[in-house]
Amino acid sequence: MGQxxxxxxxxxxxxxxxxxxxxxxxxxxxxxxxxxxxxAVLSLAVAAFFLPGLRDAGGxxxxxxxxxxxxxxxxxxxxxxxxxxxxxxxMSWFGRDKDYRAEYPVLILFSAIGMGMMASAADLITLYxxxxxxxxxxxxxxxxxxSDTRSAEAGLKYFVLGALASGILLYGISLLYGFTGTTxxxxxxxxxxxxxxxxxxxxxxxxxxxxAFKVSAVPFHMWTPDVYEGAPTPVTAFFxxxxxxxxxxxxxxxxxxxxxxxxxxxxxxxxxMALASTVLGGVAAIGQRNIKRLLAYSSxxxxxxxxxxxxxxxxxxxxSVLFYMTVYVVMTLGAFLVVLRMRGPDDQxxxxxxxxxxxxxxxxxxxxxxxxxxxxxxxxxxxxGFVPKLLVFxxxxxANLTWLAAVAIATSVIGAYYYIMIVKLIYFDEPAPAxxxxxxxxxxxxxxxxxLFVSPLGYLAWxxxxxxxRNAAQALF
Amino acid sequence: xxxxxxxxxxxxxxxxLLGALAxxxxxxxxxxxxxxxxTLATLLLCIGLWAAYKVGGPQWQFTEYHAIFGRxxxxxxxxxxxxxxxxxxxxxxxxxxAASWTSIESRVPEFMACFLAMETLMLGVFCAQDLFLxxxxxxxxxxxxxxxxxxxxxxxxxxxxxxxxxxxxLGSVLxxxxxxxxxxxxxxxxxxxHLMETAFPREAxxxxxxxxLASFAVKMPMWPVHTWLPDAHxxxxxxxxxxxAGVLLKMGGYGFVRFSLPMFPDASAQLIWVIFxxxxxxxxxxxxxxxxxxxxxxxxxxxxVAHMAFVTIGLFAFNRQGIEGGLIVMLSHGLVSGALFLCVxxxxxxxxxxxxxxxxxxxxxxxxxxxxxxxxxxxxxxLPGTSGFVGEFLALVGAYAINSWVAAVAxxxxxLGAAYMLWLYWRIAFGTARTAEAASLPDLSLRELAILxxxxxxxxxxxxxxxxxxxxxxxxxxxxxTRIEGAAPPGxxxxxxxxxxxxxxxxx
Numbered sequence: 002m003g004q005x006x007x008x009x010x011x012x013x014x015x016x017x018x019x020x021x022x023x024x025x026x027x028x029x030x031x032x033x034x035x036x037x038x039x040x041a042v043l044s045l046a047v048a049a050f051f052l053p054g055l056r057d058a059g060g061x062x063x064x065x066x067x068x069x070x071x072x073x074x075x076x077x078x079x080x081x082x083x084x085x086x087x088x089x090x091x092m093s094w095f096g097r098d099k100d101y102r103a104e105y106p107v108l109i110l111f112s113a114i115g116m117g118m119m120a121s122a123a124d125l126i127t128l129y130x131x132x133x134x135x136x137x138x139x140x141x142x143x144x145x146x147x148s149d150t151r152s153a154e155a156g157l158k159y160f161v162l163g164a165l166a167s168g169i170l171l172y173g174i175s176l177l178y179g180f181t182g183t184t185x186x187x188x189x190x191x192x193x194x195x196x197x198x199x200x201x202x203x204x205x206x207x208x209x210x211x212x213a214f215k216v217s218a219v220p221f222h223m224w225t226p227d228v229y230e231g232a233p234t235p236v237t238a239f240f241x242x243x244x245x246x247x248x249x250x251x252x253x254x255x256x257x258x259x260x261x262x263x264x265x266x267x268x269x270x271x272x273x274m275a276l277a278s279t280v281l282g283g284v285a286a287i288g289q290r291n292i293k294r295l296l297a298y299s300s301x302x303x304x305x306x307x308x309x310x311x312x313x314x315x316x317x318x319x320x321s322v323l324f325y326m327t328v329y330v331v332m333t334l335g336a337f338l339v340v341l342r343m344r345g346p347d348d349q350x351x352x353x354x355x356x357x358x359x360x361x362x363x364x365x366x367x368x369x370x371x372x373x374x375x376x377x378x379x380x381x382x383x384x385x386g387f388v389p390k391l392l393v394f395x396x397x398x399x400a401n402l403t404w405l406a407a408v409a410i411a412t413s414v415i416g417a418y419y420y421i422m423i424v425k426l427i428y429f430d431e432p433a434p435a436x437x438x439x440x441x442x443x444x445x446x447x448x449x450x451x452x453l454f455v456s457p458l459g460y461l462a463w464x465x466x467x468x469x470x471r472n473a474a475q476a477l478f
Numbered sequence: 479x480x481x482x483x484x485x486x487x488x489x490x491x492x493x494x495l496l497g498a499l500a501x502x503x504x505x506x507x508x509x510x511x512x513x514x515x516x517t518l519a520t521l522l523l524c525i526g527l528w529a530a531y532k533v534g535g536p537q538w539q540f541t542e543y544h545a546i547f548g549r550x551x552x553x554x555x556x557x558x559x560x561x562x563x564x565x566x567x568x569x570x571x572x573x574x575x576a577a578s579w580t581s582i583e584s585r586v587p588e589f590m591a592c593f594l595a596m597e598t599l600m601l602g603v604f605c606a607q608d609l610f611l612x613x614x615x616x617x618x619x620x621x622x623x624x625x626x627x628x629x630x631x632x633x634x635x636x637x638x639x640x641x642x643x644x645x646x647x648l649g650s651v652l653x654x655x656x657x658x659x660x661x662x663x664x665x666x667x668x669x670x671x672h673l674m675e676t677a678f679p680r681e682a683x684x685x686x687x688x689x690x691l692a693s694f695a696v697k698m699p700m701w702p703v704h705t706w707l708p709d710a711h712x713x714x715x716x717x718x719x720x721x722x723a724g725v726l727l728k729m730g731g732y733g734f735v736r737f738s739l740p741m742f743p744d745a746s747a748q749l750i751w752v753i754f755x756x757x758x759x760x761x762x763x764x765x766x767x768x769x770x771x772x773x774x775x776x777x778x779x780x781x782x783v784a785h786m787a788f789v790t791i792g793l794f795a796f797n798r799q800g801i802e803g804g805l806i807v808m809l810s811h812g813l814v815s816g817a818l819f820l821c822v823x824x825x826x827x828x829x830x831x832x833x834x835x836x837x838x839x840x841x842x843x844x845x846x847x848x849x850x851x852x853x854x855x856x857x858x859x860x861l862p863g864t865s866g867f868v869g870e871f872l873a874l875v876g877a878y879a880i881n882s883w884v885a886a887v888a889x890x891x892x893x894l895g896a897a898y899m900l901w902l903y904w905r906i907a908f909g910t911a912r913t914a915e916a917a918s919l920p921d922l923s924l925r926e927l928a929i930l931x932x933x934x935x936x937x938x939x940x941x942x943x944x945x946x947x948x949x950x951x952x953x954x955x956x957x958x959x960t961r962i963e964g965a966a967p968p969g970x971x972x973x974x975x976x977x978x979x980x981x982x983x984x985x986x
Contacts, residue, residue, distance in 0.1 A: 361588075376621060381647075382614040391549075391610070391654070398658040406658065407689075410651040417647055421624065421640070429628040429636055463547050 005062035008069045011048035011077065012114055018044035019110040026103035034103045038088050041106035045081040045113065052077055054476070061123060065185050068123035075323055075473035076120035076250035080243045083330050084113045086447055087239035090334075093441045094235050094341055105145065109239065112138035116247035123258070125174045125184040128251060132170070132215065135244060136163050142239065143232040155231025162214070162224040170211025176204035186259035194262035205260055209270055212255065215248035218308060219277035222301050226289075229297035234350060237293055238337035241300045242330045249304070249326050253311055253319055257477045264314050271312040272405060276412065278305025283415030287422070292340055292354050295419065296333065299378060302416045303329050309409045310393035313400035319474035321396040324466060325389035328455070332386055335451035336374040338444055339367060344437045351436070357423065359432025368427045370452045377455040379420035380413055385459030392467070485542050486527060487554040487605045490564075491598050493520050494571075498594035506586035510579060513590035517571040517597065524568035531561050533949050537957055538671060541607065550610035550668045557957075558950035559735055559805060560604040563728055566812045567604070569936070570724045571597050574717035576929050577820055581716060581827050582630060589630055592622040593717065600725050604732065609657050609668040616693075616729060617650050623718070623726070631713040638706075638713035645706040649696030656689035660741070674740040674961070687745035690738050691752070698730030700790060701760035704783045711779035712832070716823030719775065723782050724816035731789045731808045735801070739793065740958055743965035746794065750967055753794045754884045760787035761891035769898045774822045774832045777902055778815060781858065784891055785811045791888055792873030796966040800876020801955050802948055807869030809947060810857070810940055814866060817854040817933040821847070824926050825906075828919045834902065839911040844921045848907045850930045855903045857937045859896045865940035880969045 006013070022037050022044075053059045054074035061068045088106050111134065118131025140163065144156025178184050180200040181192035193201060214221040229237045260267055282302025289295040307329070310321035343351045361368035377386030390413065397406040454462070497516030501509040531539055541555035556564065574593060582589050599622070602615035620643055628639035661668050664676050678686060696703045707727075711719045739746050761784050768780035785807060792804025824847060825840070826832055841848035857864035860871070870892060878885035911917035922930070940947055 381617060381621060383618040387614070387617075391658075394655060395549075395658045395662075398655065398662055403655065403659055407652060407655045410655055411648065413651060414644060414648045418640070418644060421643055424624075425628060425636060425639070428625060429639070460547050463549070467549070 004060070005067075008053050008060055008062040009067060010051045010053065012117055014048045014051065015044060015110055015114045015117070018048075019107055019114065022110065023104070023107045026107060029103070031103050034105070035092055037103050038092050038106045041088055041110050042085045044110065045085050049078055049081045059476075065187065066124045066127045067118070067121050069121055070476035072250070072254065072319075072323075072473045072476040073117075073121040075469060076246060077117050079246050079323075079327050079330055080116045080120065081113060083243035083246065083334060084109050084116075084239065086334050086338075087235060087242065089443050089447065090238055090338055090341055091233075091235035093439075093444065094233070102145070105142075108138045108142050108145075112142070112239075113243070116243055119247045119251040120254070122251060122254065123186050125177065125186075125189075125259075128255070129167075129171065129174065132251070133167065135247060136167070136215075139163075139240065139244060142236045143228055145236055146233045149233070151231040152233060155228045158231070159224060159228045166211050166214030166221065169207055169214070173204050173207025173209075173211055176200060177208060180204055186255070189259040190261050193260060197263045197266050201263070202266055205263065205267055206270065208255065209252075209267060212248065212252045213274055216245060216252055216304050216308075217301055218274040218304050219281045219301060220274075222278070222281070225301060226285075226294045226297040229300075230291055230294045230352075234293065234337065234341050234352075237296075238334055238341070241296065241333045241337065245300065245304065246326045246330060249307055249311075249322060253322055254477060256311060257314060257319060261314075268312055268314070271308050272402075275305045275308035275312055275405075276408060278302065278308065279409055279412040280305075280415065283412060283419070286416070286419045289419075290354055291352050292343070292357070293352055295354060295423075296336060296340070299336075299416070299420075300329075300333060303333075303378070306390060306393055306409065306413070309405060310396050312405060313393070313396035313402060315396070315400055316471065316474045316478055317399050318393075318396040319477055320467070320470040321389070321392040323470040323473055324392050327466065327470070328385060328389045328459075331451045331454050332374050332377050335370065335448060335455065336378070338448045338451070339371045339374065341444060342367060342436060342439050342441070344439060346434070346437055348437055354423070354426065356433050356436075357426045358430040360427045360436075362432045363435035367448075370448050372424050372427055373452050373456055375420040375423045379417040381417070383457040383460075385455040385457070385462075388460070388463055485554075486523065486530075487540050487542060487556065488552075490520060490523050490527070490568075491554075491602055491605065493523065494594040494597040494601075498591040498598075501587045501590040501594060504587060509587040509590040510575070513575045513594055514572060516594060517568070517575050520597065520601075521568045521572055524565050527556075528561060528565055528950075531556075531558070531950060533558070534953060537954065538607070543607075549666075550608045553608040553611060553669060554605045555607040555671075556605055557954045558952070559732070559954050561950055562805070562809055562947060563604045563725075563732060564601055566728070566809055567597065567600050567725045569932075570720060570812065570816055573816070573820070573929050573933065574720050576925060577720065577823055578715065578717040579925060581823065585629065589626070592626050593721075596622040596626070596721060600721075600729075603729055607670050609661060609670055609673060611668075612670065613650070613654060613657060616733075617647070619726065619729075620646055623722070626718045627710055627714045630715045630718070633713070634709070635713040638709040641706045642710040645696055645703065649693040649703070652689045653693035656686045660686060670736070674736075676741070678742060680744050683742040683745035684748065687738055687742040687749060690733065690742075691749075694730040694733040694738065695756070696730075697733070698727060698786050698790065699783060700730075700756045700787070701763060701783065702756075704760070704764065707783060708776050708779040711782075711819075712773060712775045716819060716826065719779075719819040719823075720816040723778075723819060724812040727782065727786055728808050728812055731786070731793065731804065734790070734793050735805070735958065740961045743962040746962065747796070747965040747967045750794050750796075753790050754881060757787040757790045758884060758887045760784060761791075761888050762894070765891050765894035765898065769894065769901070772834055774834055774902070774906075775819065776832075777834075777898065778818045778822065781895065781898065782811065782815050784895065785815070785858075787891070788870050788873045788888065791877045791884060792869075795873070795876035795880050796962060797876050797879050798955060798959060799872045799879070801958060802951065803869050803872025803874070803876055805869075805951055805955075806865070806940070806944060806947065807873055810865035810869045810937070813933050813937050813940070814854055814857045817850075817930060817937070818858065820929060820933075821851045821854060824922065824930075825919065829915055834905050836913050837906045837911070837916045838909050838913075839907070839917065840919065841907040842911070843917060844919055846922045846927065850922075850934055851907060852903065853934045853937065855899050857941070859899050860892055863938070863941045865937045865944070868941060868944045880967065882970055 053069040115134030122128035146152040217225040286298035377384035380390040394406040538555040606612035764783040771777035860866040
């Protein structure tokens with residue numbers, strides 16, 4: 002039993018930290034916000050340091066409910082990192098609006114615990130608990146800016162649609178339990194290995210649909226643009242990064258570990274979602290005028306490419322999904338950090354795409370960073386965003402899905418259109434009114450780091466990162 | 479350290495990149511000088527490369543191999559074909575920089591940085607010996623070119639930049655899937671010389687060949703996917719047009735020689751009719767289109783499409799004359815079309831119009847300009863003694879050996895080429911000036927003379943003594959021929975030996 006508690010050490014650290022920080026927030030008030038943020042980042046770092054599965058094989062705890070393997074460890078590192086960046090990005094943003102509330106880092110910590118559980122779930126019940134813990138914190142975060150009606154609307158919308166998705170997921174879980182007689186992934190896999198019945202097939206469809214909502218894959222993506230637009234920008238940055246990784250890790254684990262023997266059955270569902278996401282995410286983004294909505298469609302588009310890797314299944318496929326999500330998180334957070342700096346003369350946030358016009362004249366370095374993120378998201382070499390695309394398509398080709406790779410890569414050209422449209426605005430057009438100068442060294446540093454990572458220098462990280470993702474992927478097989 | 483051990487190719491690639499960074503950090507006039515110095519230094523290195531290249535030596539020289547990336551290696555190495563294209567690139571670059579000396583006034587450091595980055599990427603395409611490294615260089619060139627057209631281009635630059643970017647991207651992504659399949663088939667081997675020896679299954683070859691065609695046909699460009707080229711050329715600044723016509727288009731031809739032919743010889747033979755049909759249409763149709771253009775740059779752009787069709791016809795002739803001819807046309811066209819765009823740029827800088835109707839009689843007030851323009855016009859037409867003749871003649875001879883219809887139709891292209899080029903020259907240089915401004919244009923400045931004269935010299939050199947350029951490539955054409963001769967389709971010319979009559983009999 003003691004062993005079990007060691008395996009959930011990161012979750013324990015984060016829970017304790019979250020509870021303590023909440024007390025501090027309650028007693029010291031909102032002034033303590035920045036301090037709490039740094040403490041929360043610290044606790045994430047400590048939790049990441051003690052991750053089981055990082056240096057050892059990890060193991061399964063609580064009678065197979067929870068698994069801490071290298072797959073979970075890898076996903077958690079990305080999740081914790083993204084959560085930390087989302088907290089730091091928020092600090093000065095909320096600070097200037099005078100409504101920074103000390104609960105913000107606490108909520109993100111709770112969400113991080115939930116996301117960690119999603120990545121570590123080995124049982125449908127753990128899966129559901131983790132998912133809900135993450136989601137409940139996210140609903141509150143979406144409506145965090147209480148003075149803003151859009152924010153409240155986003156929170157409500159997210160909650161209602163999220164509840165619907167949870168319902169669909171739970172229905173699928175209950176069916177799966179009914180037909181296989183177990184909620185544990187291993188047991189389900191064993192049952193599916195003896196042949197897939199109609200009922201099990203329907204159950205899988207419902208489970209996948211519920212999870213597709215969380216990764217915002219088409220056709221369960223409708224909430225994404227609205228929530229992304231309404232939520233405060235740092236929260237949007239958070240939504241677009243860490244929870245996406247967690248949901249993708251969860252989806253991958255469910256698909257491979259519990260439904261592995263039925264790969265042929267779910268593959269067509271994943272392929273449909275992948276292609277629909279890349280096409281719709283590309284086409285719908287073209288007409289967007291709000292940069293946050295545009296990035297929402299961009300995230301839908303990118304999830305589609307990651308799903309191509311999942312459709313390939315196998316070690317190469319799973320590794321490519323992890324690789325894709327890692328690089329995607331850096332690119333997306335980088336783009337959102339730039340958006341956070343889009344401020345008008347009296348410091349109000351600007352969200353129109355058109356306001357980026359001529360940024361290269363007014364803020365050359367910021368413009369360069371944004372251009373790097375855009376070309377990278379479009380997957381144009383020599384930027385690092387090319388590599389994850391290469392890997393997912395390579396996985397598809399290795400899995401004899403060459404046609405899928407060909408179609409998906411052709412749809413990437415649609416996406417390229419709106420990414421280069423942003424570059425056109427930044428570099429070709431006459432300058433719009435300049436953004437207000439910002440003094441945010443933390444944000445600037447983070448932009449610099451992410452820009453360097455997705456620049457050609459990132460290729461040097463290719464080898465180690467691929468080794469790590471392969472090692473993580475091995476854990477599922 | 480011997481020259482072979484010095485990583486000269488890496489140095490050639492690194493130099494412009496460093497120059498680009500230095501340009502970004504300096505002011506307008508500093509950036510101009512830095513760019514000029516960097517490109518000249520690169521040219522010197524490339525001349526050294528040519529001098530050190532051993533004709534008749536190993537197929538791949540100056541090789542470097544460092545497996546520093548996850549799935550592919552920093553593998554460089556050149557053969558004679560790549561060497562010639564590298565020299566062409568390095569030769570055109572300082573000329574481009576000098577041509578933009580005064581015509582680019584806004585955002586000079588960025589412009590020079592884009593150009594130098596472009597140089598690294600273009601040279602990288604010809605140096606790369608790793609499949610993915612090649613792809614990265616090949617595709618990365620889109621970014622600086624997109625910026626060059628979009629920022630410093632003409633009125634419709636944004637449309638042209640989008641069209642250029644998306645067309646080329648769509649073509650090359652399909653090639654990427656084909657590359658992934660090939661690497662998979664070869665068991666993870668990405669080394670191009672190995673892949674050139676790999677026997678890919680016949681039925682797969684067709685698909686792979688088509689995927690590569692999608693990329694190279696757009697780049698080349700072949701009819702009917704050439705429509706991005708006139709737009710891009712017309713809108714791009716002069717130096718951009720020169721690089722586009724001089725080097726970027728050559729990547730398509732290089733791709734055919736490096737990938738399509740040696741890697742998929744069976745598919746190349748089987749689908750040869752696709753190439754011939756598209757090329758024949760291109761030669762006749764785009765020549766006719768060029769004939770009616772009012773915009774000088776557009777006219778030259780369409781003539782490029784026609785000339786590149788000679789390249790494809792020659793390369794796919796499956797014989798020595800054709801392949802060598804195609805390669806020489808590539809080099810010659812790189813010089814000639816670049817020079818023609820520079821000639822247009824010279825008068826455009828003075829009058830800010832590319833409309834043919836606004837010029838005329840330039841031979842009266844710009845005699846030196848008229849002379850040099852004449853040289854390039856003749857080279858474009860293919861006058862013996864100029865580079866254009868050598869390449870096109872060889873390509874046609876090669877084509878005749880395999881298909882006389884193709885040769886016949888392609889030859890009409892030469893006649894049409896003479897028509898549109900001579901007519902263009904007549905309307906611009908001869909007669910009397912149609913506008914008062916045209917009559918008062920000053921002749922070439924020293925800078926412009928220094929830009930055009932070296933190209934004219936190179937054009938005449940290649941026309942009079944092409945052996946200098948063919949010699950390094952000969953062994954590589956041999957390698958290519960041994961690789962593809964098994965698949966070569968039979969020619970339609972069936973020479974039958976006549977019955978010999980002894981001379982004495984004839985006089986009886």
